[in-house]
Amino acid sequence: MSEGRPAxxxxxxxxYGDRGRLGNFQLRTIVHISQYGWSMVLVPPVGDGPGWAYTVGLWHSLRSPELAMFGGDVYEMEEILNALGRQAGREGPPADGERRDDVVxxxxxxxxxxxxxxxxxxxxxxMAFYRGRPLPFLQVVWPDENGLYPWQPGTELPFRxxxxxxxxSPRQHPEGVWTHRLTAPA
Known part of the structure; x- marks a missing residue:
């Protein structure tokens, strides 16, 4: 571990003696992280719920928060998250509350x-890759065509x-904002 870098x-x-029992997902994730610095998980939309994409390995490689996006085309979100991962490597990771231009x-x-x-x-x-240990995650949220974010008055319900x-927290989450299943496949 480098000086000042969290473990x-x-x-x-x-x-922990369990590497021989890793499944295909975890083995593929290790290969991607070894080659590229991080991996991606794409969760396609089901029914009227949104799909989402998230990174695995940004924390391991860069000590950057993992990133997640919802509601767009999963392959477009993958491209955006990869660009943000490269940007985190060059310029430093994004921070909670930060806004960046020209992302989506x-x-x-x-x-x-x-x-x-x-x-x-x-x-x-x-969570499986990090053995259930707490780690920082940031959600990448973009505005509608009028420049309004989902939490701002005036956004359409489908966009929200x-x-x-x-x-x-799940207890505080507004009713009807996310009606999609709550568990992503591994």
């Missing part, structure tokens, strides 16, 4: 810290539903 307890950094289709994005109550529900792959408010 990483992931399946790469700590061997020429629009800005806001970064909001994800409440830990959502980690296992929405980011099971990351496409981006859950994971900076709030």
């Amino acid at each position: 990483c307890e992931c399946i790469i950094c700590r061997d 289709r020429g629009r800005p994005a806001a970064f909001r810290g994800v409440d830990p109550g959502w980690h296992e529900r929405a980011f099971h792959g990351a 539903r496409s981006q859950p408010w994971l900076w709030l």
Whole structure:
């Protein structure tokens, strides 16, 4: 561990004698992180719920918060998160409450810290990689075509539903904002 860098307890950094029992998802994740610095999990939309994408390995490689996006095309979100990961490596990671310009289709994005109550529900792959240890996660949230973020008055209900408010605890989450399933496949 480098001076001043928090410890990483992931399946790469700590061997608890279980590496021989890792599944295909975890093995693929290790290969991607070894090659690229992080991996991606894409969760396609089901029914009228949004799909989402999130990183696994930014914390391991850069000590950057893992990033997640909801409500867009999963492959477009993958491209955006990869660009943000490269940017974190060059310029430093985004911070909770920060806004950056020209992130999503020429629009800005806001970064909001994800409440830990959502980690296992929405980011099971990351939690398995980090052995269930707490880690920082930021949600990348973008505004509608009028420049309004989902929490601002005047946004359409379908737009608000496409981006859950994971900076709030599951108990505080507004009813009807995210009607999608709460558990992502591993």
